[in-house]
Amino acid sequence: MSNWKLINKTFLYDGTFDGLLTIVFDCYCKKTFPQKIYAESNYTNNFLDDIFIIKTDYDKSERIFNGIEKNICAKALYNSYYAFLSDDNEKEINILKYICTGFDQGPKINNMLTISYVYKVINMRKQTLSECHKFKGLLRFQEIQNNLYYASIHPDHNIIEPLGHHFIKRLPMQNFIIHDKTRNLCFLYNKNEYKIIDDINIEIPDISENEQKYQELWKMFFKTIAIKERTNPRCQMQFMPKKYWKDLIEEP
Amino acid sequence: MEICDKLKILADSAKYDASCSSSGSNRKNINNGIGNGDVSGICHSWGADGRCISLLKILLSNACIYDCKYCINRCTNSVKRATFTPREIADLTINFYKRNYIEGLFLSSAVIKSPDYTMEMLIQSVSILRNEYNFNGYIHCKTIPGCSKELINQLGNLVDRLSINIELPSNDSLKLLAPQKQKTGILEPMSYVSNHIKQNKIDTNRFKNDFVPAGQTTQLIVGATPESDLKILKLSEGLYNKLSLKRVYYSAYVSVNNDKNLPTLEAPPLLRENRLYQSDWLLRFYGFKADELLDETHPNFNHILDPKCDWALRNIDKFPIEINTADYFTLLRIPGIGVISAKKIIKARREFLLDFEALKKLGVVLKRAKYFITCKGKYFNKVYKFNQNFIETNLIYQERSYLPMPEFKQLSLFEQLNPTKEDKIKCLTGSL
Structure with a gap:
């Protein structure tokens, strides 16, 4: 990676993981890497940038996808994918460098934590997964129709897919919708298959009496279970910052 | 009585149990049932005291026949009493679980009628959940001290974690504050469960249920009796090494009753509880021994340093x-x-x-x-x-x-200072 050439260009791609892997393929072939990489939707035009649009090529992306698993290790693929779901705005260039160095170095790339882009990729993976884990607990379903459950969330990272799979495993006989309101993405599941769609308007009907009853019970349980003598709002806030509160049923 | 009132009374009585972890069990979701276990555990919310809420923590009943001095539900206290039916517990758990409020159930109970009768009620509740509703989420159950071994067996095959609370760290304290409980009544079922878990691991059979896959835990009250930190830590070390417990929980004593045998504390000893947890981690994950951390010359922890x-x-x-x-x-x-x-x-x-x-x-x-x-x-x-x-x-x-701040005082220009004779001599010699 040390003898690679930096070219003064800004790459734009379609914002999918396949698109990013296509860039990796092109860069690895030419032994060059660009100044910046942006998803087209995130990019605001800048007249100093020399723009180059990369078209997603599924053959190339699949070769890289399999190549990572074969020539680096499965862990590297895992790191790159979850880093890709992160909200970081420099994620693409770091993932590109990480994968390309990985092809030179093999599986020991994951031990080279003192190289800044390796550390950043691993850190992004960690942040995404830890937010995903947090939402496994903090997501709240409401029953909006018979056996149809709806939950809205406002996550920082794009965690809707791993989160959805967690709930498919957990509640396979339940229809549910998880709505990511920061990105306006929806994860739909109907007891045998799932789908992720974007740009959707959902109107929540008034909740039924039965649903109301369980929400009240939960609120009361939440209040009762705290020990008064040990009240510690700072500790509570540390684990459950205010940004999560708007989608909760209980009122901390 | 409405379910709402019952939940209020029985959650209120259950809140002094420290344990709320849902980790250690990777129970699979079978036959399209409801729920599965998560090895690392998932916290679903955090209460106003900063403790995590991951399980629906309730008592089956608080109508206790025992008279333990430190307990809010002792039979001589006048508190509101309530008892859930097993069906109510199962319905509540399933409905909370479907809305992702909780990770499972933590069911405990006061002793009603007799230890065996209470155990049977617990088993009934859990078996409705497991067999009727096909619930595969996490269940943590209390064992009632002094119940028969067959009942422990039955319960152990249904739940993920069992626990028996030691409550007080020595036999003398137990005699003083919980006269109806005996040390043997607590330790015997504990070692029975631990042996059974070990045995179960040796002859694991694919077609057999796991016995208590997430292991067993216990809880000690800190600060109600005069034991030193060294004694408590030694006890925990013994429990980890001999009975291979997963966790020992420490609960800072909260004064709820007045009794001549109980200390009167202004606030629960939270710092002491924190130090015990820190050293508990050192025992379990860092390879420390109790003797290294404390000894007879300093039997208690340092207040300033961890x-x-x-x-x-x-x-x-x-x-x-x-x-x-x-x-x-x-x-x-x-x-x-x-x-x-x-x-x-x-x-x-x-x-x-x-x-x-x-x-x-x-x-x-x-x-x-x-x-x-x-x-x-x-x-x-x-x-x-x-x-x-x-x-x-x-x-x-x-x-x-x-650390607590030392007290400072604003000096006043007009305040009369009364120098002592020594001060005056110091002035003369020039040292002041």
Whole structure:
């Protein structure tokens, strides 16, 4: 990676993981890497940038996808994918460098934590997964129709897919919708298959009496279970910052 | 009685149980049932006291026949009594679980009629959940001291975790405050469960249910009786080594009753509880022994420094430790370096030699650790050499924000000061 050439260009791609892997393929072939990489939707035009649009090529992306698993290790693929779901705005260039160095170095790339882009990729993976884990607990379903459950969330990272799979495993006989309101993405599941769609308007009907009853019970349980003598709002806030509160049923 | 009132009474009585973990069991979702276990555990919310809520923590009943002095539900107290039916518990759990409020159920109970009768009710509730509703989520159940072994067997095959509370750390205290409970009544079922788990691991059969897959735990009350920290820690060490318990929980004593045998505390001893948890972690994950942390000459923990710093300062001859050559268990002995940091260091130093900058990049917190390590033979501070006084002053200075402030007073110009004779003599000699 040390003898690679930096070219003064800004790459734009379609914002999918396949698109990013296509860039990796092109860069690895030419032994060059660009100044910046942006998803087209995130990019605001800048007249100093020399723009180059990369078209997603599924053959190339699949070769890289399999190549990572074969020539680096499965862990590297895992790191790159979850880093890709992160909200970081420099994620693409770091993932590109990480994968390309990985092809030179093999599986020991994951031990080279003192190289800044390796550390950043691993850190992004960690942040995404830890937010995903947090939402496994903090997501709240409401029953909006018979056996149809709806939950809205406002996550920082794009965690809707791993989160959805967690709930498919957990509640396979339940229809549910998880709505990511920061990105306006929806994860739909109907007891045998799932789908992720974007740009959707959902109107929540008034909740039924039965649903109301369980929400009240939960609120009361939440209040009762705290020990008064040990009240510690700072500790509570540390684990459950205010940004999560708007989608909760209980009122901390 | 409405379900709402029952929940209020029985959650209120259950809140003094410290345990709320949902980890350790990876029960699968079978036959399209409801729920599965998650090995790392999932917290679903945090209460106003900062404790996590991951399980629906309730009592089956609080109509107790025992008279334990420290307990809010003792039979001589006049509190509202309520009892759930097994069906109500199962419905509540399923409906909370479907809305992702909880990770499972933590069911405990006061002793109603007799230990065996209470156990049967617990088993009934859990078996409705498991067999009728096909619920595969996490269930933690209390064993009632003094019940028969067959009932423990039945319950153990249904739940993920069992626990029996020791409550008081010595037999004398037990006699004083919980006269109807016996030490043997608690320890016997405990060792029975632990043997059964070991046996079950040896002859695992694919077609057989796991017996208590997440292991068993217990709880001790801290501060209700005069035991020293050393005695409590020794007890925990014994429980971990001999009965292979998963966790010992410590619960700071909250005064709920008045009794001549109970101490009157203004606030629960939270700092002491915290120190016990810190040293509990040192026992389980860091390879420390109770004797190293405390001994007869100091049987209680330091208020200012955490147990590991305290130990390090008493064994200053073992430091400084070279980060690039020390083995895993030596790294773990450095204050400020935990399991995650130690593993990261071991991984990273295979590729490069580490210095202080590299450690920062790895995300190792150097606030305390920097005083006890060298990197490539160098100490972090070039002016001060490695020296016990220097380290101790700095560590205590770092903790200052957590310590109570000394009282200061604004001096007044017009206040009459009355110098003593000694002061006057000091003025004459010029020392004041």
